[in-house]
Amino acid sequence: MADETLMVNFSAPKKFKAYKTHHGSFKARDKWAQKKQAALKRKASGERLVSQFKHKKPRPSDQTWDSQSPPLSPKFPQNHKKHSQSDQTSTLKSAPLSPKSPSPSKQKKHFQPDQEQPTPVSLSPQTHSRKQTQGGQGPQGKKPQQAPDRKRSDGGPAAGKPAIKTSSLFKNNPDIPSVQAPSVTQLKEKVFTTDSFAELDLHPHLLATLNKVLSVTSMTSVQKQTIPVLLAGKDAVVRSQTGSGKTLAYGIPIVQSLQAAEPKIKRSDGPLALIVVPTRELAQQSFQILQKLLKPFTWIVPGVLMGGEKRKAEKARLRKGINILVSTPGRLVDHIKNTLSIVFSSVRWLILDEADRTLDLGFEKDLTVILNALNAGGSPRQNVLLSATLTEGLSRLADISMKDPVSVHVSEDPAGVHVPERTGRSRVVCEGREEQRAEVEGEGEVEVAVAPVAPVAPVAPVAPAPACDKAEQPERFAVPEKLQQHMVVVPSKLRLVCLAAFILARCKFESGQKLIVFVSSCEAVEFLLTLLSAVLVGQRDAADTPTPKKTPPKSKGAPPKAINFLRLHGNMKQEERMEVFQEFSQCTSGVLLCTDVAARGLDLPQVTWIIQYNPPLSAAEYVHRVGRTARIGAEGSSLLFLTPAEVAYVDVLANHNISLSEMKLEDILSVLLRDERFRGRGRWDSKKRQAAVEQDMRERATVLQTDFENIVHASEESVQTAKKALQSFVRAYTTYPSGLKHIFHLRSLHLGHAAKSFGLRDAPKNLTHTSGDSTRKDRNKDKK
Numbered sequence: 001m002a003d004e005t006l007m008v009n010f011s012a013p014k015k016f017k018a019y020k021t022h023h024g025s026f027k028a029r030d031k032w033a034q035k036k037q038a039a040l041k042r043k044a045s046g047e048r049l050v051s052q053f054k055h056k057k058p059r060p061s062d063q064t065w066d067s068q069s070p071p072l073s074p075k076f077p078q079n080h081k082k083h084s085q086s087d088q089t090s091t092l093k094s095a096p097l098s099p100k101s102p103s104p105s106k107q108k109k110h111f112q113p114d115q116e117q118p119t120p121v122s123l124s125p126q127t128h129s130r131k132q133t134q135g136g137q138g139p140q141g142k143k144p145q146q147a148p149d150r151k152r153s154d155g156g157p158a159a160g161k162p163a164i165k166t167s168s169l170f171k172n173n174p175d176i177p178s179v180q181a182p183s184v185t186q187l188k189e190k191v192f193t194t195d196s197f198a199e200l201d202l203h204p205h206l207l208a209t210l211n212k213v214l215s216v217t218s219m220t221s222v223q224k225q226t227i228p229v230l231l232a233g234k235d236a237v238v239r240s241q242t243g244s245g246k247t248l249a250y251g252i253p254i255v256q257s258l259q260a261a262e263p264k265i266k267r268s269d270g271p272l273a274l275i276v277v278p279t280r281e282l283a284q285q286s287f288q289i290l291q292k293l294l295k296p297f298t299w300i301v302p303g304v305l306m307g308g309e310k311r312k313a314e315k316a317r318l319r320k321g322i323n324i325l326v327s328t329p330g331r332l333v334d335h336i337k338n339t340l341s342i343v344f345s346s347v348r349w350l351i352l353d354e355a356d357r358t359l360d361l362g363f364e365k366d367l368t369v370i371l372n373a374l375n376a377g378g379s380p381r382q383n384v385l386l387s388a389t390l391t392e393g394l395s396r397l398a399d400i401s402m403k404d405p406v407s408v409h410v411s412e413d414p415a416g417v418h419v420p421e422r423t424g425r426s427r428v429v430c431e432g433r434e435e436q437r438a439e440v441e442g443e444g445e446v447e448v449a450v451a452p453v454a455p456v457a458p459v460a461p462v463a464p465a466p467a468c469d470k471a472e473q474p475e476r477f478a479v480p481e482k483l484q485q486h487m488v489v490v491p492s493k494l495r496l497v498c499l500a501a502f503i504l505a506r507c508k509f510e511s512g513q514k515l516i517v518f519v520s521s522c523e524a525v526e527f528l529l530t531l532l533s534a535v536l537v538g539q540r541d542a543a544d545t546p547t548p549k550k551t552p553p554k555s556k557g558a559p560p561k562a563i564n565f566l567r568l569h570g571n572m573k574q575e576e577r578m579e580v581f582q583e584f585s586q587c588t589s590g591v592l593l594c595t596d597v598a599a600r601g602l603d604l605p606q607v608t609w610i611i612q613y614n615p616p617l618s619a620a621e622y623v624h625r626v627g628r629t630a631r632i633g634a635e636g637s638s639l640l641f642l643t644p645a646e647v648a649y650v651d652v653l654a655n656h657n658i659s660l661s662e663m664k665l666e667d668i669l670s671v672l673l674r675d676e677r678f679r680g681r682g683r684w685d686s687k688k689r690q691a692a693v694e695q696d697m698r699e700r701a702t703v704l705q706t707d708f709e710n711i712v713h714a715s716e717e718s719v720q721t722a723k724k725a726l727q728s729f730v731r732a733y734t735t736y737p738s739g740l741k742h743i744f745h746l747r748s749l750h751l752g753h754a755a756k757s758f759g760l761r762d763a764p765k766n767l768t769h770t771s772g773d774s775t776r777k778d779r780n781k782d783k784k
């Protein structure tokens, strides 16, 4: 939908569309990846990007680059154009990181020559860029002059080393505002109770399965409140925080009731319980839990239907009979319309897990079809809606499909009762219904042949929640008690290096860290996967020591600490999605780059950090994303990236009782001081002064950014891929709901700076968009 509102003219070569990495890991299956791997190998052998000159003695003439000097790789001629000094190269020293950093003039003062002023990274287009030192042909196709190796032998600012062409990363950035996080009373939910499952009147085999197979003994709060209600045959609307055990809260009563059914259930009875979930991974996960619960009750057959699987095989399984059916909405509708053997006359249970998401995803029409088909079946049934963020909009669904539902709100501070105390700049901002991010479930392949369904008691289409009334009190959401929530304000240009530095800090200098990074589009996920893998993974000259002087001689055979990058998004093939899901579930450390396809319901063990590289479309989605960590009473942390223009989002979250503490950009970037791969040419390591340390850090950040840019600009294809990723980011930026447009608006997006965070040296000239009207029209159309 939003696609149509953008008229972006990137003409990426068609063949490039086929470039994908495999299994989410970085594997060279395509040309671009091969090139990047080649670059990686060069680095791995200690050559960095100046390998060709490693053994050549630097000469004074090597210090400069002139028009006679061709660039260094035959692959790069077209990229070797000179960039204007103002926007492409600069000294690092003059730009403040934030208002708190020394002002340019102050910094200058710090770095007087008599105070060992650092050698400025050259501004001059006559100096060698890291790329320029790679060898190859110049603009005029002439041979390069010899360039010295930028590796130092003495630990000092190597005389004879090339200057590094630096991007103006720290210049012309908007000021970082000081963040006055409003004080918020967070809603609390006690996860566990002291009550055992044995107190419920469950079948002994079910009880034994809970204890032995699922290793659970005490009930969680939501289980204690929900299971008796459902066992009593009532409908329920269940809201409790992420990772609090909602799956068992509905799974146990279903299994308990079906195993006791008389006459004994047969496969041929068809579906008796239907569980609808918004994503395939969640469908698979819920199915696996039900399989475990059903271990002692072999006559009850569970099954799963989801987009991406073979319909024929699913039809065959439906024909044989499935008693507890888990499905994504799109695929279920597909079968309702096309599979004769799907019969709902016996359905006694309808569970809508992540019920609000199922509506948000634009599945309301699907849900109407499902409800009509169930009603046509005519059997009385229990209906249960569950989510950590059930909102008012869901009550309409409850009206349609439920009978006097019992409301289970685990929070100690039920919404509407307590008005949290706030100070600061809080303001009420209500999010309207979310725009659908088209890729999310990847169910687009569902072909629905319009076969007539004859509903006995047709239900009206489930209406989406109307746009929030400004005066309405926003929903208060509970987040896990042991979740440490952080935010960092990062100017656009520095986003990529900040993300990379954060990943390095967690995955290279700490162990056992499992990170999930949320990104706003599939293309950006793919792009980041390739780029981060190429730059951060497996460089053998990496030194993990804090100071260069202590750098050990290159260790023979000591493997570099590899970072396991994976990715998950809706444009992936189904098998790949499942493999990645399993792999990330089982690994003990790694980074999962993903879209919101992984935001809901997934129970991935031991995730330590959630990074929201792009802010979510709503506070509810924020809650679900961070809820992938700190589950079931465990500890976990989250980090939200905001640009200076987006800082007001902190207030929006505060209005939903979500409170964040600020991390400083400098603190995140400071990890680069420990990584010698990104060492610049200054002798900052020998100095203790704060200004020198900061200068060193900036230089290293620039080296890192230059690595990214070199990889992106290694070929026209990779430039096009970066542009496509940027384009997808811009498109996603248009999908923030109107209630958040004052924070996330294209007008406040600096394209040139955003381009930098995609490793592009310039803002693409042909990227245009019609930001306002048509986007709005689309959104209104969507609301009708």
Ligand SMILES: Nc1ncnc2c1ncn2[C@@H]1O[C@H](COP(=O)(O)OP(=O)(O)OP(=O)(O)O)[C@@H](O)[C@H]1O
Pocket (backbone or CB within 6 Å): 215, 216, 217, 218, 219, 220, 223, 240, 241, 242, 243, 244, 245, 246, 247, 248, 387, 388, 600, 601, 602, 603, 627, 631, 632
């Ligand atoms: N009573 C219990 N004791 C210990 N662990 C439990 C208990 N109940 C559930 N768990 C575990 O807690 C984890 C989270 O459960 P579940 O995925 O059902 O949470 P949820 O509330 O549905 O989360 P979300 O809102 O994110 O979907 C799972 O690993 C599950 O095995």
